[in-house]
Amino acid sequence: MAKEFKRLDGRKVNEIREMEAKVGIVPNADGSAMFRFGDTIAIAAVYGPKEMHPQHSQDPSTGVLRCTYNMLSFSVSERIRPGPSRRSSEISKITEWALKPIIDIEQFPGTVVDVHIQIVQADASTRCAGINAAALALAHAGIPMRDLVSSISIGKLDKQLVVDVNKLEEDWEEGEGATDIPFAFTSQGNEVSLMQLDGKISMKEYKEAVKLAHEAIKKVYEVQKKALKDSIKDIGGED
Amino acid sequence: METSKLTINRIKEYLSQGKRFDGRKPEEFREIFIEKNISKKAEGSVRVKIGKTEVLVGIKLDVGEPYPDSKDKGNLITSAELLPLSSERFELGPPKIDAIELGRIIDRGVRESKFIDFEKLCIKEGEKVWTVYIDIYSINDDGNLLDAAGIGAIVALKNAKMPKYDEKEETVLFDEKTNTSVPLSDNIPFSITIRKIGNKFLVDPTIEEEDAEETRITMGVSKGDIMSSMQKGKETSLTIEQVSEALDLAEKAWKTNWPKIEKFLK
Numbered sequence: 001m002a003k004e005f006k007r008l009d010g011r012k013v014n015e016i017r018e019m020e021a022k023v024g025i026v027p028n029a030d031g032s033a034m035f036r037f038g039d040t041i042a043i044a045a046v047y048g049p050k051e052m053h054p055q056h057s058q059d060p061s062t063g064v065l066r067c068t069y070n071m072l073s074f075s076v077s078e079r080i081r082p083g084p085s086r087r088s089s090e091i092s093k094i095t096e097w098a099l100k101p102i103i104d105i106e107q108f109p110g111t112v113v114d115v116h117i118q119i120v121q122a123d124a125s126t127r128c129a130g131i132n133a134a135a136l137a138l139a140h141a142g143i144p145m146r147d148l149v150s151s152i153s154i155g156k157l158d159k160q161l162v163v164d165v166n167k168l169e170e171d172w173e174e175g176e177g178a179t180d181i182p183f184a185f186t187s188q189g190n191e192v193s194l195m196q197l198d199g200k201i202s203m204k205e206y207k208e209a210v211k212l213a214h215e216a217i218k219k220v221y222e223v224q225k226k227a228l229k230d231s232i233k234d235i236g237g238e239d
Numbered sequence: 240m241e242t243s244k245l246t247i248n249r250i251k252e253y254l255s256q257g258k259r260f261d262g263r264k265p266e267e268f269r270e271i272f273i274e275k276n277i278s279k280k281a282e283g284s285v286r287v288k289i290g291k292t293e294v295l296v297g298i299k300l301d302v303g304e305p306y307p308d309s310k311d312k313g314n315l316i317t318s319a320e321l322l323p324l325s326s327e328r329f330e331l332g333p334p335k336i337d338a339i340e341l342g343r344i345i346d347r348g349v350r351e352s353k354f355i356d357f358e359k360l361c362i363k364e365g366e367k368v369w370t371v372y373i374d375i376y377s378i379n380d381d382g383n384l385l386d387a388a389g390i391g392a393i394v395a396l397k398n399a400k401m402p403k404y405d406e407k408e409e410t411v412l413f414d415e416k417t418n419t420s421v422p423l424s425d426n427i428p429f430s431i432t433i434r435k436i437g438n439k440f441l442v443d444p445t446i447e448e449e450d451a452e453e454t455r456i457t458m459g460v461s462k463g464d465i466m467s468s469m470q471k472g473k474e475t476s477l478t479i480e481q482v483s484e485a486l487d488l489a490e491k492a493w494k495t496n497w498p499k500i501e502k503f504l505k
């Protein structure tokens with residue numbers, strides 16, 4: 001691997017864009033948060049546990065986690081037709097799967113915990129930003145959790161692995177082109193709860209990507225943790 | 240019918256002793272049966288059976304406008320329907336998340352591997368390109384519809400012949416098929432889904448095994464160890480070591496099962 005790989009925005013290969021997280025941004029919600037990677041901004045709001053509607057979706061043995069991911073129509077250059085798409089349905093589902101391992105809602109049978117994620121501004125890695133915001137919003141809502149979830153994307157630009165791809169990198173065309181590899185990890189448990197891949201990579205390189213993501217996740221987790229602590233300070237609690 | 244807890248526990252118990260109900264090894268698929276040209280009107284079509292699981296995959300082509308971000312490339316649209324005919328678990332109505340996810344996983348496998356040469360599907364840049372439709376229907380669900388659909392997609396594409404296009408009239412003559420195949424590369428994505436049941440990993444589950452699984456990882460694997468697509472499904476997380484183990488099993492499964500599929504691609 002080349003030692004000096006120039007990224008388009010001057011970042012080092014393992015450098016994440018500027019991150020920002022804020023908890024408590026939607027007063028009506030039981031919990032809410034914003035998470036930003038550079039120009040990618042996601043907000044999430046949690047409502048619940050509340051009675052599940054439609055009633056036939058109720059599970060008498062446990063509470064249900066229900067995530068909805070959506071991009072605002074003006075969040076990208078070319079307007080997105082509002083409403084659910086196949087892409088957003090799939091991302092909603094994998095977000096649910098990414099978060100479920102840490103959520104403990106068996107004790108609320110018949111209820112649903114709704115997590116609404118909206119992408120306000122998109123510059124790639126939107127599902128990762130969405131998951132990071134959602135994990136914070138769940139914690140803010142006081143949903144019983146065993147851990148936090150932190151998410152990051154790894155990119156392979158030609159042959160070089162990089163952390164946290166932006167849109168320009170996502171459209172990389174030289175050499176082997178761009179490969180997009182989003183991950184989510186349970187923040188302290190170090191378990192992988194989301195893996196996807198678009199592009200081309202060998203099994204061996206993929207294992208390196210897992211390690212790289214695992215390192216990067218720690219920085220995401222620190223930002224999330226700080227945002228949660230700050231939210232307690234804001235209401236006058238002790239750190 | 241849902242698999243009983245008793246059966247699921249028995250499956251796990253067997254697996255912990257390294258055994259499957261039907262005696263297969265972890266990396267072994269059930270018998271794969273492939274029948275081509277099952278529908279004359281389709282440009283390409285195939286029936287894939289893996290054990291008792293069966294899917295039909297058809298390819299249709301049509302001429303349309305390119306997408307604004309790929310003016311000189313053809314289009315691909317993949318969709319899947321889980322027919323109520325194929326299992327009492329499937330209901331009528333608009334596609335639910337299972338069907339949407341299935342379609343998207345297969346689409347990603349075909350698209351990202353660059354198996355289809357989309358540039359060769361351009362008729363007139365910015366105006367007219369071929370759209371390839373891959374349509375997947377379940378006929379009998381006895382587990383692993385995912386890989387059955389993935390295998391069906393690559394064989395049906397290989398089997399497809401372009402219809403004639405009348406440039407003057409700007410119409411597609413669907414009943415006059417040419418001898419031209421769809422432009423394809425040798426990067427053929429073999430869909431392999433690794434399933435985790437307890438602490439064991441395996442491929443090609445029966446429906447009972449699928450009901451026992453905690454998580455699955457679908458990969459599009461070409462040439463033995465190149466992955467172009469991946470999706471982890473279901474809500475159980477994996478350790479980093481387990482991710483490695485899953486990749487190793489996928490490599491092994493490719494070696495074992497690819498020859499059985501490759502012979503239908505000639």
